[in-house]
Amino acid sequence: MFKKPNPAKRLNLVLIGSICVGEALIMFALPSFGTTSNLLTTFIDVIFLCLITIPLVNWTVTKPMNQYIHDLKSARHTIVVRENQMLAALNALASAKDNETGNHIIRTQQYVKLLGQRLQKMGRHTQILSDEHIERLFKVAPLHDLGKIGIPDYILQKAGKLTESEREIITGHSMIGESILIAAQSEDVEEDLIFTAIKVAGSHHEKWDGSGYPRNLIGENIPIEARIMAVADVFDSLISDRPYKKAWTVDDSYQYIINGSGTAFDPIVIEAFIAERQNFEAIVNSIPS
Numbered sequence: 001m002f003k004k005p006n007p008a009k010r011l012n013l014v015l016i017g018s019i020c021v022g023e024a025l026i027m028f029a030l031p032s033f034g035t036t037s038n039l040l041t042t043f044i045d046v047i048f049l050c051l052i053t054i055p056l057v058n059w060t061v062t063k064p065m066n067q068y069i070h071d072l073k074s075a076r077h078t079i080v081v082r083e084n085q086m087l088a089a090l091n092a093l094a095s096a097k098d099n100e101t102g103n104h105i106i107r108t109q110q111y112v113k114l115l116g117q118r119l120q121k122m123g124r125h126t127q128i129l130s131d132e133h134i135e136r137l138f139k140v141a142p143l144h145d146l147g148k149i150g151i152p153d154y155i156l157q158k159a160g161k162l163t164e165s166e167r168e169i170i171t172g173h174s175m176i177g178e179s180i181l182i183a184a185q186s187e188d189v190e191e192d193l194i195f196t197a198i199k200v201a202g203s204h205h206e207k208w209d210g211s212g213y214p215r216n217l218i219g220e221n222i223p224i225e226a227r228i229m230a231v232a233d234v235f236d237s238l239i240s241d242r243p244y245k246k247a248w249t250v251d252d253s254y255q256y257i258i259n260g261s262g263t264a265f266d267p268i269v270i271e272a273f274i275a276e277r278q279n280f281e282a283i284v285n286s287i288p289s
């Protein structure tokens with residue numbers, strides 16, 4: 001954690017101190033110039049004050065400030081490197097158990113990016129969806145089903161219909177994923193990768209009308225990152241072969257998702273989804289199931 005004191009905080013003190021000391025010295029030195037006009041007195045005063053204040057501020061504030069900024073940057077860099085290492089480890093963990101293909105991961109990453117960028121262009125959620133945050137969402141998208149590592153294989157790979165109790169077990173993956181990620185979160189970074197991953201893993205099965213799980217969140221209470229992930233994940237599940245179903249066509253999948261606007265999905269995200277149809281199809285065609 002970065003705990004060095006910020007040198008800028010001492011700037012006021014240094015300025016006031018150096019002006020007081022400078023003025024006192026000038027008062028003593030001025031008589032040695034003999035009788036001078038007001039203009040010359042002011043000029044000498046300013047020159048002396050600059051000669052005293054500038055080196056003092058430079059020595060006590062500017063130089064330490066440069067060092068402080070340098071240390072801050074390298075601390076930030078260390079955090080980013082650690083986050084990426086953590087992300088790589090978690091990704092490996094998630095894919096070790098996931099029954100979905102690597103291409104599902106690549107496609108959903110691309111979809112969330114498209115949806116985030118489109119929402120940004122539409123002027124929606126621009127405070128959250130900065131370029132940097134969309135990149136974060138892109139990076140953490142593969143972790144949405146991390147919690148499946150806690151679900152038995154016989155349920156994940158079951159070809160037929162799940163029983164009621166099996167369905168209940170599988171719905172636990174949102175909370176399992178969230179708990180793993182909370183344990184991996186750094187305390188000192190407020191909006192880090194893992195924090196975004198927690199929102200995605202914990203809420204990607206919530207539904208706009210409150211009928212989702214695990215918390216039955218409604219509408220805007222569902223993090224926007226999870227609302228985006230939900231559309232990307234369901235769309236890709238529909239266009240893919242799964243142990244329990246054959247792949248749907250893009251047309252049928254699009255229609256299904258659009259029909260869920262306002263019930264399963266956020267209507268604004270669906271607007272973005274419709275606007276991005278061409279790009280979605282391009283991804284489906286270029287990255288096979």
Ligand SMILES: [Fe+2]
Nearest residue numbers: 144145204205
């Ligand atoms: Fe899931």
Ligand SMILES: [Fe+2]
Nearest residue numbers: 100144145233
């Ligand atoms: Fe998925």
